[in-house]
Structures are given as C-alpha cells and as structure tokens.
Amino acid sequence: MDISSQMLVFVKVVELGSISAASRASGQTPSAVSKQIGHLEDHVGHRLLHRTKSGVSVTEEGREYYEKCRAVADKFYEAEALISNFNGPPKGVLRVAASVAFGKYQLINALPEFLERYPDITVTLELTDREVDLEEESFDVAINFAEQLTNPNAIARKIMENERVLCASPAFLEQHGTPQTFSDLANFNCLRTSNFVGRNAWEAELNGVHYKVDATGNFAGNSADAVYKAALVGLGIARLSTYIVADQIASGALIRLFPEYSQKHADIAVIFANKRNLSPKIRVFVEFLAERFKHL
DSSP states (O other), rough: OOHHHHHHHHHHHHHSSHHHHHHHTOOOHHHHHHHHHHHHHHHSSSOEEEETTTTEOOOOOHHHHHHHHHHHHHHHHHHHHHHHTTSSSEEEEEEEEEOOOHHIIHHHHHHHHHHHHHHEEEEEEEOOOOOOOOTTTTOEEEEEEEEEEOTTTEEEEEOOOEEEEEEEEEHHHHOOOOOOGGGGGSSSSSOOOOOGGGGGEEEEEEETTTEEEEEOOOOOSSHHHHHHHHHTTOOOOEEHHHHHHHHHHTTTTTTSSSTOBBOOOEEEEEEEEESSSOOHHHHHHHHHHHHHTOOO
8 A cells, every 4th residue: 555545544543542453444444544554654764653452642743743644534535525526417617718709699508508508617718719728728628620639639520510611791792793603712802811811722623623712902900700790791601600690691691602512521529638537517518519519
C-alpha cells in the first residue's frame, strides 16, 4: 500500500483512538492496520504511536505529523465527495463556444428546453468563429463546422446536416443583374469570410462541368452572421448555410441562385475533449444537441 494510503490509515487510528476501531471503520484486519502504521513509521524514521493495552497514544512527532496527514485526508475526502457528485444529477457551469450564426439562430433558441430539463446546470456561452482550444481556454464543448476540427485529441459528433447555398437580395440582382453561369460569379461582388480563407473558394459540379471561382468583392466579414446581414442589405452574393437563410429565401427577402447547386459536407458538430469519462453535464448536453437538431 502506498504512503498516502498509510497516511489516511494513520489519521483514522489517531482520531478513533485505537487500531481495532480503525480496522473496523476501514474494513481491514487489526494486523493489516498495524502493519501499515509500522511501514509509515519506517518511512518517516520516527515512532508515531505508543501502543498501550487500552489503545494508542500519539507521540510528539506523531502529533505534528498527524496535522499534515489530516490536511491530506481533508483533500482526499473532498475529492471523493466531488467524484460521488458526478454520479448524481448533472450540475455545474457548462462553458460553451459556438459559431456566431449557429449560436444566434439555433443554439440560443434551444437553451430554454435544455436548462428546464437540467436546472442545476448553468450555461456560459461565447459566440465566436475563431478556432478555440478547448483545454487551453477551459471550454467544455465547442459547436461549429465539422470541417474545422484540427485537434486530433478531440472528438467531433455531428449534430446537424447542413448545406451552403448561393443567394443575394432582390435589390442587388435588380441593380447588378443575375449571373447566368457559375463562372459569371467572378464578375460579381461576392461576400467573403475574412477568417476562413479556404471557404472563399466556391466550387460546383453542374451538368458534368466542374467550376471553381475565388470569391472576390469589396466586403469580408469575420462571421457568417456578418456576411448574412451584408447579403440582406444588398452588398453582394453570399454563400451561406441553409439554417441561416432558409426562411429569408422562402419569404423572398433573399433569392437563391443556381438552385441545383449546394455545397454539402458543411455539417455542424459538437466538439469535446477526447476523455474516457465525460462529466455528466457535458454528456447530457451532447446528447441533447444530437437529439434536438437531428431532423433539421
């Protein structure tokens, strides 16, 4: 048995006043407890207890050593209590990072149901389109595009299928015309994302022809939400996720271009650290998201 375990046994003997009482409390034989105390005394090089017929008494060195061991025992039992809480109802602060658009248009709408289901959890939410380091920044989970996963030590679980489509406002198309072919996009003002360079290369396979257009224009936003707002006010043509623009396309506020085109494989995922034993608050949040968004 290691030194820390022997220290816990020593504390129990001192506080209960006898080796036999400590053996009953710990579920060990008196000889096993006595042997551990002996090993501990050999380790520290001092006698810690006087054995008497009526029990034990603490030596001067043992009393001073007991105070240090008591502090270790307090930390140990505090940790044990924390672990036992893990098996109870999910609770605590859940730190979430989410992409700006998904957070605004999807996640926040889902939070009332989640928090009603788990009233002992508190959610803190940061909306950002930058790549976050879960462990370095102490986030429990991040929600963004599965394509953004670059950490091999993290797990991504898809929670929603997603496609990106091309769209523009009626006012923009009335003033500048409508592209007739995918290649025509090179001659139009295209709205770009400033922090995802690869996302500004728009590719399509239409009627057996492969197209690739580098989106260029006079506006770049650092989030899909900024690009969406720019498209709504008529700044240019945007490629945006359907979960952002579906309602506006249905209402006519935005016009979908090339209806036969969509960029697939832009799925939304919840990303969490690759740990064998997830805390209950993370586990129930991941399951909730997977259930809530699976049909969208």
